[in-house]
Amino acid sequence: MTSAVVFDIDGTVCFDGRTIPAETLDALRELTTRERVVFASARPIRDLLPVLPADLQHLDLIGGNGAFTRSDGRTTTVGIAANERGVVDALIERHGLAALIDGEWDYSFSGDPSHRIFRQLDAGRLARNVPREELDTYSKVVLFTTAAEVVDALRASTLSIHVHPDEGLVDISGPNVTKHDALRRLGIADGSYIAFGNDTNDERLLRHAAVSYRVGSHPVLAFADHHLAPEQITETIVGLASPLAEFAPPA
Template sequence: MNFVFDIDGTLCFDGKTIDHSIVVALDKLSKDGHDVIFASARPIRDLVPILPEPFKTGKLVGGNGCFISNNEQIIANSFTPQLVTQLHTMIEKHQLTYLADGEWDYAYTGSEDHPIYNNINQSSAKNVDITALQKICKLVLFKPTQATIHALSTLPVCVTAYKSEDAIDISPLGINKVYGLEKLHIKDFIAFGNDSNDQCLFEKAYYSVCVGQNDVQKFASLTISNKDVASTIFEVSNKFLHKETQKYY
């Protein structure tokens, strides 16, 4: 069976590390014959450094589907030039701070105290002016106003709100984590997640686990606490040891 894991708030709770007990559970999953895939809001640039070594070159979905990686070969989806111009205009009009992810480098104007800034792999990528990015694959806007949200509703984009971070995540229309999995030819899967960008995973999964109390838990088969992640991976693995399983709740 394919097991798909979100990272932040699901496996990682400090932005930097995954607890050893969870790493052991992931390793056991792989050894038992399950395929382990990671699907994160982080671009591949920021996703790979946090992963246990055996999984760094595996199947990865980054940027909520904007980036797909397999065997270190990265495919990036990006906004059209026309849409980039419209987003630039909106940013300037509403005086917004942001994180714009290019194919590797990025443009960041937000606070350096924000958790998202601390997750950026600054050792391998450069913070450049947004106009220096040849392509923009994903855009995070900080402290968006209602006027901003209304303006976005008129554009062909996918918007995900992160209430706890007072930010919204914008990707090209139709791009999400399930899109990324489909590009990796993954159809049947079990999902672990914790936030609104995981709703699409929960809705498509054979079985789904929400980590922590969140609005998205209503779409999950099971809700657990942070401390139960490793044990739940073991339990669900045993139930789905064979691929010929049927969906249950």
């Protein structure tokens, strides 16, 4: 038995931004009878919960690319420090950037409502959209730009960033805030877990896994042990849930 099996959400088990297919959910439910299952998403916990059925919401959750962890019903937040928040605010003001800024629960959104990310934003109507000045804490920030000047300024800071050119945005978290670091905060050691992911924000998560699965074709994850097409994810989970499945960390 592994210490955990960890799944990214969007592009890994969820492909429409709103739901996980019923057959995949059934496979995940069966897997939970044998393994500790963790969901690790770029979404904050607030936006992760509506994607999961009620009977899976008690599982360990990582949100905001590691800014949030939820275990035994308790949520912990790692915020962006005041000086780093100043870097983000200065870039927003200097370049007139649209942004999505998550606080500990509420958020501030000034982006285009037609953007894909808006469909996933507070789908459960659990929070408030407020001016960013009203947020006590910045937990995770999305800037809707990939302009070189902005990206270079972020890379010169201590912030953790993930650039997504296809979506025209950059994800920002505090220093050393990643899904991998959040996993360690949950007590899950390197080399003891299986990980599934599809994008750059899953790189460290997969690199430190005993067994790694890339879903899709992102070149950053070409090192993964196994490469899956999206339509293969359910059968792969079913295989892991089988009583005959064995886990053997690399020597």
